[in-house]
Amino acid sequence: MNLEFQDSVAVVVGGARGLGHAIASAFAAEGSKVAIVDRDPAVVEIAEQFGGLRCVGYAADVTDFAAIGGLADEIRQTFGRCDHVVFAAGIGSGQFGFPFWKVDPSTWERVLRVNLIGAAHVAHAFAPAMAEARSGTLLFIASVAGQIGSQTDPPYSASKAGLINFAQCAAKDLAPYGVRVNSLCPGMIQTALNRSVYDAWAARQPADSLPTYEEWAGEKVRTIVPLGRWQTPEDIAAMAVFLASEKARNVTGQTINVDGGYVMHW
Numbered sequence: 645m646n647l648e649f650q651d652s653v654a655v656v657v658g659g660a661r662g663l664g665h666a667i668a669s670a671f672a673a674e675g676s677k678v679a680i681v682d683r684d685p686a687v688v689e690i691a692e693q694f695g696g697l698r699c700v701g702y703a704a705d706v707t708d709f710a711a712i713g714g715l716a717d718e719i720r721q722t723f724g725r726c727d728h729v730v731f732a733a734g735i736g737s738g739q740f741g742f743p744f745w746k747v748d749p750s751t752w753e754r755v756l757r758v759n760l761i762g763a764a765h766v767a768h769a770f771a772p773a774m775a776e777a778r779s780g781t782l783l784f785i786a787s788v789a790g791q792i793g794s795q796t797d798p799p800y801s802a803s804k805a806g807l808i809n810f811a812q813c814a815a816k817d818l819a820p821y822g823v824r825v826n827s828l829c830p831g832m833i834q835t836a837l838n839r840s841v842y843d844a845w846a847a848r849q850p851a852d853s854l855p856t857y858e859e860w861a862g863e864k865v866r867t868i869v870p871l872g873r874w875q876t877p878e879d880i881a882a883m884a885v886f887l888a889s890e891k892a893r894n895v896t897g898q899t900i901n902v903d904g905g906y907v908m909h910w
Contacts (some may be wrong), residue, residue, distance in 0.1 A: 647889035649676035653723040654888065656680050657706060657766050658733030660687040662835050663785060666877035667730055667884045672699055674885055676728070679719045681706075683733075706733050706762030709769070716769035725777070728888040729770045731763045732785040736837050737799045740844035744798040752799045759803035760810070767814055775821040781888045782818070784811045785880070786827040786899070788907045796841050804829075808899050815897030824896035826887050831875045831903025832865050870905035 654671040658664040660682035672678050678699040680691045683706070691701030700722060704711045720726050735758045737751040763784055774780030789797070790804025808827045815825035832838070842857045855863075866872055883902050886892055901907050 647674050647885055647891065649674040649885070649889070652676045652727040653719075653725050654678050654728040654730065655719060655726055655770065656730045656732060657762075658682055658731065658785075660684045660690050660701075662732075662837070663830065663833070663877050663880050664730070664732030665690070666881040667732060667785075668694070668699070670878075670881035670885045671728070671888075677723055679723065679726075681712075681715060706731075706765055707757045709765045712765045713769045716773070720773060726770060726773065727779065728781045728783070729766065729774075730783045730785065730884055730888075731766050733762055734759050734785065734787075734804075734837070735800075736797050736840055738840060738844060739797070740841070740848060741795045741798045744795070747798055752802075755799040756803050756806075759800070760806045763807055763810065767810075771814065771818060771823065774823045775818060778822045780823045782811075782814060782823070782825040783884055783887055784808075784825075784827045785884075786811070786829045788829045788831050788901060788903050791829065791899070791901075791907050796845070811899070812897050819896060824887075824892070826895060826898045826900060828880065828883055828887065829899060829901045829903065829907070830880050831901065831906045832861070832869055833875050833877060833880070834861070835877070865904075868906055869903070873904060875902055875904055 654676045656664050656668040659668040659680035668678050668680050672694050680687055680701045681704055685703045687701035687703055691699045702715055704715050737755050739747045741747055784807050786807045787804040789801040790808050794801040811825050811827040842860055879902050
């Protein structure tokens with residue numbers, strides 16, 4: 645599908661690996677120039693693998709607003725514009741809930757600072773120029789956990805709920821300028837973050853009755869996902885580039901689930 649990104653510039657925050665990397669790859673495949681932002685210094689070399697000057701990597705931490713603001717200016721100077729921003733950075737607490745007071749309260753601040761405040765930093769850094777240009781899109785990678793109150797990791801779940809709400813606030817503010825904002829919620833995906841949930845759960849189980857990650861996750865997919873299959877990073881990336889395209893020009897303020905039917909609203 646030609647989504648007409650040939651002259652566009654996309655910024656993918658958290659794009660060094662996982663979902664962010666898949667999204668950056670999808671934009672590049674559609675012809676967009678791509679700026680990949682990640683706290684991992686290897687992001688510079690990772691971006692070089694995309695080839696030429698069409699993809700540049702920048703190392704920055706989303707919790708540092710001064711760094712993100714300066715980076716936004718640098719990206720605009722390098723590429724001359726910025727059309728699409730995807731916030732795909734995110735962390736879990738590394739602990740397992742059930743009940744929530746089993747999670748160390750000190751973990752909440754770090755999760756919220758990355759997943760929610762980090763997203764606000766990125767929006768503050770990039771949205772004003774988009775508003776001035778009266779064009780652009782913002783996409784926040786949230787989670788179905790932000791809609792159902794997932795007990796497996798309460799800090800993560802709460803941060804994603806806040807992210808969905810912030811996307812709606814930003815969508816209302818930016819709509820008069822022709823800038824669209826949405827949140828995209830993945831379901832069950834085999835990522836390092838998904839594996840960390842199992843690891844935290846497994847640490848609290850008797851060793852003699854412990855299923856493998858594959859057994860544990862496979863049973864969960866079969867039980868809670870109507871389509872009965874994993875989602876993939878490529879599934880998320882396909883929706884991300886569609887939402888940035890003109891084919892989705894009337895889609896803003898929405899929470900889009902790519903979850904095999906896990907969460908359904910009526």
